[in-house]
Amino acid sequence: MSTKTDPAAIPNAEEAERDVREVAAQPASSPPRTRGPRVEDQPSPPASAIDDPPPFLGSWRNIYLLVLGELALLVILFFALTRWAS
């Protein structure tokens, strides 16, 4: 099967982020909002599935901050090790 795809409807980074905000703002009883044409016979995952929060730390933002924090800590430790050993 084939589906005509409107270029404006193809998700990009801005839209993905906007969806996150919009879905977060919807009441819990609202039907999940999806955008863009279907490109397969099967339906795409609803926006709510795409925006599921992580099982810990509350939000993806916090998870990403954890990754950044760990990287910063590792670089500092590695730098200290380099200085100490030399």
Next chain:
Amino acid sequence: MTALDWGVLALTIGFIVTYGVWKSRSVRTVDEYLRGGNTLKWPTIGLSIMATQASAITFLSTPGQAFDDGMRFVQFYFGLPLAMIVISAVFVPIYYRLKVYTAYEYLEHRFDHRVRYLGAVLFLIQRGLAAGITIYAPSIILSAVMGWDLEWVILFTGLVVIAYTVSGGTQAVSQTQKQQMVVMMGGMAVAAAVIVWRLPDTVSIPSAVGLAGVLDRMNVVSFDLDMNSRYNFWSGITGGFFLALSYFGTDQSQVQRYLSGRSVAESRLGLIFNGLFKVPMQFFILFIGVLVFVFYLFTQPPLFFNQPALDRAAATEHGPALQELHGRYDTAFALQRSAAESWVAARGDEIHEAIARKHLLEAVSSTNEIRREAKELVATALPGTETKDTDYVFLTFVMNYLPQGLVGLLIAVILCAAMSSTASELSALGSTSTIDLYKRAFRSGAKENPRRDLLVSKGFTVLWGMVAIGFASFASLVDNLIEAVNILGSIFYGTVLGLFVVGFFLKRVGAGPVFLAALIAQSVVAFLYFASDLGFLWFNVIGCGIVVILSLIFQALGPKGPRPAPEPVPGV
């Protein structure tokens, strides 16, 4: 190897392969074969992503890299956690929304079929060659050190991987990788413990680190901005970021790993797992190399780590000269060991430590000079022989100093790593050939036939397996194996990443401009590779940058008006 080692090796490999085949025995449809039926949880995805990247080269070559050049290679991975965040936040939701089987399907949704073909073909060339190196690299080293026949090692590794990949598809790949990662990390931890145990009683871990520091092996981080330096903080955080973004975000061998997740959240967590643990893991593997280096300050290493090549050279007319070098090497090493012991004894006493340090540097310089002369002699005696022996360092240590049973375990680690990476590569090559070329070019609009599609996918997996085995059989040893794979990737990744960056972030750019920009970018990167000394990590930045900038310029110069809609995309 003893009978116990053979038993450990056979049991480990046999159990993992059987487990993978059994766990994926219900694979019946092309969706289950290519996307694992979207059933995997994040721990399996995370370990699978790590196992795909960690090939045998990682475990053979990385410790050798640290032995020769120190810890600075770890900076190569600094951009990886940042890339995991971007892929998790931007790439994964888009792939899930479009329900793609391969990353390159997105390019047709966003641009047109030409751009999709370009992305897919660049992937097939790059990954097809890399799969050959992935099999060849451990085979050449195992065959040299163990005395096994090279062709048989290549054939065994390749055929086992083909068998379970074709049997259970991406699900078998992921399930085996989970077990393989456990064996790999467990084996390396045991090796680290044995090295520490075999250090002299007077050498504590802080002393070992101090010795490595004196001899410039603890160069973990450098903030010096040198464009020609392969590894420093800046090249790692920028070039490494682009390389990781391209590899994990657009290389089907990785995209296929997280697209088999049960949900977006599971896929994202699998990537985040990699972002959290990859840098510590690489640090650990490099540190093992540094420990081996310190161990060999007190225990005499071979004059040349590729012992079979040294033996062949000794059998030529240059044998007497090599014999004379051996004599000088014995004397120089005795002085070096004494200097190292003096430095450890003087540690903490500033004046004596400075004197001992000077003597140690002179002694190490002498032994290095003799080793350099030995390499030149080997090169003269055996023209065409690779004289960089760092890839043999770790395996030589394993064979000579690990207890019975553990040797078999470490050989299993190397074979597991080779198989885990190759399986992902073959699975991805099969998927891309089926979805992006066969179905798009030859079956577009044809009636769906899931049974035929499954058979075609399996057929392509076998075909690429044979190509990889064939390439591995004809490859020759390159300078440093892990660098060879990364250099090969960097030549292509920048351009492919540029296509996706334009697609995701520059909505105004159409298919024509980005296609032309990508062709020019790939030509420029290929030219730079052959004609400049630029550090290879920068190829990723340059390739991606050229695609983005030229796309914008061509779009601005091109005909005005609304961008034409892409052609309809055939479904799968």
